[in-house]
Amino acid sequence: MILPQGFRSAGLACGIKEKKTTFDLSLFVSDVPCAGAGVFTKNQVCGAPVKVSRERVPGDSLRAVVINSGNANACTGERGIEDAKWMTGLVADGLAVAAEDVLVCSTGIIGRFLPRTPIEAGIPAAIEQLGADSEAFLNAARGMMTTDTVPKQAMRVVNVGGQEIRVSGVAKGAAMIAPNMATMLSVIMTDAPLDAAQTDQMLRHAVDRSFNCVSVEGHTSTSDTVFLLANGASGAEALSEAELGQLQTALDEVAMELGQAIIRDAEGADHFVTIEVSGAAERADAMEIARTIANDALVKTAIAGSDPNWGRIVSATGRTSVKLNERDIVLHINGTLIYTEGRPAEYNEQAISDGIQQNRDVLIQIQLPFGEETVVFWTSDLTQEYVRLNSEYTT
Amino acid sequence: MILPQGFRSAGLACGIKEKKTTFDLSLFVSDVPCAGAGVFTKNQVCGAPVKVSRERVPGDSLRAVVINSGNANACTGERGIEDAKWMTGLVADGLAVAAEDVLVCSTGIIGRFLPRTPIEAGIPAAIEQLGADSEAFLNAARGMMTTDTVPKQAMRVVNVGGQEIRVSGVAKGAAMIAPNMATMLSVIMTDAPLDAAQTDQMLRHAVDRSFNCVSVEGHTSTSDTVFLLANGASGAEALSEAELGQLQTALDEVAMELGQAIIRDAEGADHFVTIEVSGAAERADAMEIARTIANDALVKTAIAGSDPNWGRIVSATGRTSVKLNERDIVLHINGTLIYTEGRPAEYNEQAISDGIQQNRDVLIQIQLPFGEETVVFWTSDLTQEYVRLNSEYTT
Numbered sequence: 001m002i003l004p005q006g007f008r009s010a011g012l013a014c015g016i017k018e019k020k021t022t023f024d025l026s027l028f029v030s031d032v033p034c035a036g037a038g039v040f041t042k043n044q045v046c047g048a049p050v051k052v053s054r055e056r057v058p059g060d061s062l063r064a065v066v067i068n069s070g071n072a073n074a075c076t077g078e079r080g081i082e083d084a085k086w087m088t089g090l091v092a093d094g095l096a097v098a099a100e101d102v103l104v105c106s107t108g109i110i111g112r113f114l115p116r117t118p119i120e121a122g123i124p125a126a127i128e129q130l131g132a133d134s135e136a137f138l139n140a141a142r143g144m145m146t147t148d149t150v151p152k153q154a155m156r157v158v159n160v161g162g163q164e165i166r167v168s169g170v171a172k173g174a175a176m177i178a179p180n181m182a183t184m185l186s187v188i189m190t191d192a193p194l195d196a197a198q199t200d201q202m203l204r205h206a207v208d209r210s211f212n213c214v215s216v217e218g219h220t221s222t223s224d225t226v227f228l229l230a231n232g233a234s235g236a237e238a239l240s241e242a243e244l245g246q247l248q249t250a251l252d253e254v255a256m257e258l259g260q261a262i263i264r265d266a267e268g269a270d271h272f273v274t275i276e277v278s279g280a281a282e283r284a285d286a287m288e289i290a291r292t293i294a295n296d297a298l299v300k301t302a303i304a305g306s307d308p309n310w311g312r313i314v315s316a317t318g319r320t321s322v323k324l325n326e327r328d329i330v331l332h333i334n335g336t337l338i339y340t341e342g343r344p345a346e347y348n349e350q351a352i353s354d355g356i357q358q359n360r361d362v363l364i365q366i367q368l369p370f371g372e373e374t375v376v377f378w379t380s381d382l383t384q385e386y387v388r389l390n391s392e393y394t395t
Numbered sequence: 396m397i398l399p400q401g402f403r404s405a406g407l408a409c410g411i412k413e414k415k416t417t418f419d420l421s422l423f424v425s426d427v428p429c430a431g432a433g434v435f436t437k438n439q440v441c442g443a444p445v446k447v448s449r450e451r452v453p454g455d456s457l458r459a460v461v462i463n464s465g466n467a468n469a470c471t472g473e474r475g476i477e478d479a480k481w482m483t484g485l486v487a488d489g490l491a492v493a494a495e496d497v498l499v500c501s502t503g504i505i506g507r508f509l510p511r512t513p514i515e516a517g518i519p520a521a522i523e524q525l526g527a528d529s530e531a532f533l534n535a536a537r538g539m540m541t542t543d544t545v546p547k548q549a550m551r552v553v554n555v556g557g558q559e560i561r562v563s564g565v566a567k568g569a570a571m572i573a574p575n576m577a578t579m580l581s582v583i584m585t586d587a588p589l590d591a592a593q594t595d596q597m598l599r600h601a602v603d604r605s606f607n608c609v610s611v612e613g614h615t616s617t618s619d620t621v622f623l624l625a626n627g628a629s630g631a632e633a634l635s636e637a638e639l640g641q642l643q644t645a646l647d648e649v650a651m652e653l654g655q656a657i658i659r660d661a662e663g664a665d666h667f668v669t670i671e672v673s674g675a676a677e678r679a680d681a682m683e684i685a686r687t688i689a690n691d692a693l694v695k696t697a698i699a700g701s702d703p704n705w706g707r708i709v710s711a712t713g714r715t716s717v718k719l720n721e722r723d724i725v726l727h728i729n730g731t732l733i734y735t736e737g738r739p740a741e742y743n744e745q746a747i748s749d750g751i752q753q754n755r756d757v758l759i760q761i762q763l764p765f766g767e768e769t770v771v772f773w774t775s776d777l778t779q780e781y782v783r784l785n786s787e788y789t790t
Contacts, residue, residue, distance in 0.1 A: 045713025045721040075709065075721055077737050110706045111739040222710050297692065297777075305786030311505045314470065315617050318440025326440040326470055342472045344506040382692075383786070384779040391700030391778070 004191035006233025011143030014122025026143030034231035047074030210255035269380035290377035300382035399586035401628025406538030409517025421538030429626035443475030605650035664775035685772035695777030
């Protein structure tokens, strides 16, 4: 997995985390000023880095993203804001760019001030180590991990007008056992030629179909952030409408792969659940139903128990604000018709249950008769192990 | 615990449930026509009895409520509606009243047709056994139980103008291990003289402060129903404004006691959690915050782990639609200041954690600076046992 042209990255252990060999700092740099956009948590209680970065995007002269793990710099007041700005200043000094062109994320424990000493040594070391090879990219994916068990990277290549354009991204998040919250961070880079408004629009499109379609327990963190940077270093000319469409597809796929990787890395989960809601009049309706099913503790425990419990799924659908009655819902689980015309269908319960038990992936499909809108959503099941992991963590 | 004047009840095992000695039928009868109201699930996928009863309240000539457990008669189409009406007809025939004056509830497995044979024999037997003593009242509380481990009754007496007015209620619900959903049913009776509009208004007031303030996993069932019946048999004259206020307080208390009993009966839960949100500008704001905290899996697992995890609570508050920032929130847990002015307070973590571990009751208080509205909400924690119980049940 490699970076797009004109990007370099680094990741290392600078000593923020207790175990001094665990990576806790990542840096992504564009060799030339680039366009970029960000999407942030909607939680009103948000970390200082969110407040600082939010002011700097969309932008067209961005140069770097610096990320530390081990401390979220959230609920830290004015001093937290100063610390976040100070981090971007350190990066800017080392790269000889403006601090306003550096973005910042922090993830980890909340309510504690950022430890400046390790970061003060770590940032110059990261600049020193910047590289364009796959190892440098992997190191950067590792520096942002908290409870993740695997680094998360994804990449697509699009060929337009004889030029190869790359879209490469990293993410962190393993929602089940997040120390305080399920913080999700992602940096996606491309060497396509885009302006700031284009990055903003394309990033929102991608996030709406990826990171906004994954949920473990429905709790948005104080620090969730996704960035898109585009530096034009591929050498491709300005893209046509059709080419932009190809690039959007690649970007959507990278974001989806990263979002799904977070759910797949959910420790304590036994099943990876895909929920497809089709036939809605509005996309928002399909989204509300998918999200309600995904966050329903009774649905999630049923799946953990390999139980094709149509009652819980149909009832979760009914308790949304989408106007419908029980005859409007057609439910398939793993491709088998389970519920239609207001009644359970004829099916082999044991076979469905065995199918859930024996496979990590489960597909729940809800068909409605109202329109053409479809949403695909991903979640995990709710197991005893999830509860054990989340109960045993203490601040 | 006794019924109000002029009410009789019965409960017995008629054979709907697999184990033939387990109670599964309850009957409540007023000796004279009475005023009554109902509050029903907002779930659009709702049981046939909800559809039938909803048409019959508020009313001023009601005579009886019949309830069966073991079968919810939900997702049963037209035949389900016929079955529910047929049940009320059987009661009406036995009591020589009109079927339209009989209300009906069913709770249990969904998607299966009601078994008519046991009910056909059970209803005349229940009519035969109707009694006004405490045993008859307890039997009726038992006949509506599903996964409840204890029958739930509550009673208050108000003295007005030299007359004693009783408010007596029963409820069922043990949300954690509900077979399909957390169905909650309650019947509250009073011998106060009220008209239909008064019962409707007073019931809504009480439900808003009781059953609407309890949640285990945020899933409203297909069958949730609360009825209030008032037959005037106390002999009290029409009540003054002040006397109506006294009666409302008694009714609120009965409903709160029943609602809390449902949370306390939540199998698999280790803690009974009271969430108090004060200082909100609107009651709806306080309610949204309380409900969001109550349904947050990360907050609930933290409590199961005896962890005073202010980060999860403050973040859950921030992800509501109530406009606020982290400096607006003051958090106490079990009376100790945990978070204020955007930062964690100084407190003894071990002492707080020990306090949670050693007591079943936990009090979470959120103070806001916006107004005078307060909501008190009750929930349980999220334990491994909850997941085990909900996973292992299969349809």
